[in-house]
Amino acid sequence: MLKAPIGILGGTFDPIHIGHLRPAIEARDTLELAEIRLIPNHIPPHRANPFCSSEQRLAMVRLAAAENRHFVVDERELQRDKPSYTIDTLIELRHELPDTPLCFLMGMDSLLSLPSWHRWQELLDYGHLVVSVRPGWQPDYPAEVAQLLARHHTSDARALHRQLAGHIWLADNQPVELSATRLRALLEAGQDTRYLLPESVAHYIDQQGLYRANRR
Numbered sequence: 001m002l003k004a005p006i007g008i009l010g011g012t013f014d015p016i017h018i019g020h021l022r023p024a025i026e027a028r029d030t031l032e033l034a035e036i037r038l039i040p041n042h043i044p045p046h047r048a049n050p051f052c053s054s055e056q057r058l059a060m061v062r063l064a065a066a067e068n069r070h071f072v073v074d075e076r077e078l079q080r081d082k083p084s085y086t087i088d089t090l091i092e093l094r095h096e097l098p099d100t101p102l103c104f105l106m107g108m109d110s111l112l113s114l115p116s117w118h119r120w121q122e123l124l125d126y127g128h129l130v131v132s133v134r135p136g137w138q139p140d141y142p143a144e145v146a147q148l149l150a151r152h153h154t155s156d157a158r159a160l161h162r163q164l165a166g167h168i169w170l171a172d173n174q175p176v177e178l179s180a181t182r183l184r185a186l187l188e189a190g191q192d193t194r195y196l197l198p199e200s201v202a203h204y205i206d207q208q209g210l211y212r213a214n215r216r
């Protein structure tokens with residue numbers, strides 16, 4: 001008997017916002033996921049990451065997670081000194097949680113670019129993919145993604161409970177038209193960002209003076 005599936009959401013979270021949180025909450029409810037793991041990505045210090053440090057991104061993810069008992073923060077990718085591929089993280093989680101279906105959550109933009117991911121064809125050996133609607137990205141699939149969907153798509157939510165891996169679920173979530181890029185632009189312009197991110201995160205950004213025009 002398998003355990004209830006969990007959701008996994010990796011991201012830069014620079015900063016975390018409702019475009020990450022709302023689709024994750026809806027996926028949890030619809031698919032009856034036991035939890036959502038938020039996994040902030042490692043970004044190499046020498047690469048273009050002008051915004052905030054890993055510690056600050058982690059602090060914001062922790063603040064967002066503290067408001068919902070279903071969110072769990074997983075720091076594994078930040079603890080390494082190099083970027084992790086999603087496939088490696090999924091393999092690790094599969095070993096740690098041998099009886100738990102893993103649902104890797106992503107927006108439509110990520111599904112469309114999946115063929116550029118390292119060992120992308122193996123992702124479905126270790127987990128399911130749960131894809132959220134994201135304004136700006138239509139389901140015009142490149143051939144490789146269309147083939148993947150033809151093989152793995154399911155509209156039976158229980159199938160994600162019955163198998164450890166191998167299905168793709170296309171969510172019908174409330175679209176949220178927001179990116180961290182847009183949010184940073186609003187913050188930089190000194191605009192009011194209320195209701196676009198958790199208040200605790202907005203407060204932290206304000207306290208730390210993050211994303212302000214005069215910092216750069």
Ligand code: ATP
Pocket residue numbers: 010011012013014018019020023105106107108109110132133134135176177178179180181182
């Ligand atoms: P940036 O604007 O800095 O590129 P982002 O807002 O796209 O950032 P990421 O941290 O790169 O956020 O995204 C992590 C995951 O969350 C990705 O799978 C992405 O598709 C998904 N995601 C981000 N924003 C949304 C949104 N508004 N709706 C649905 N999915 C989203």
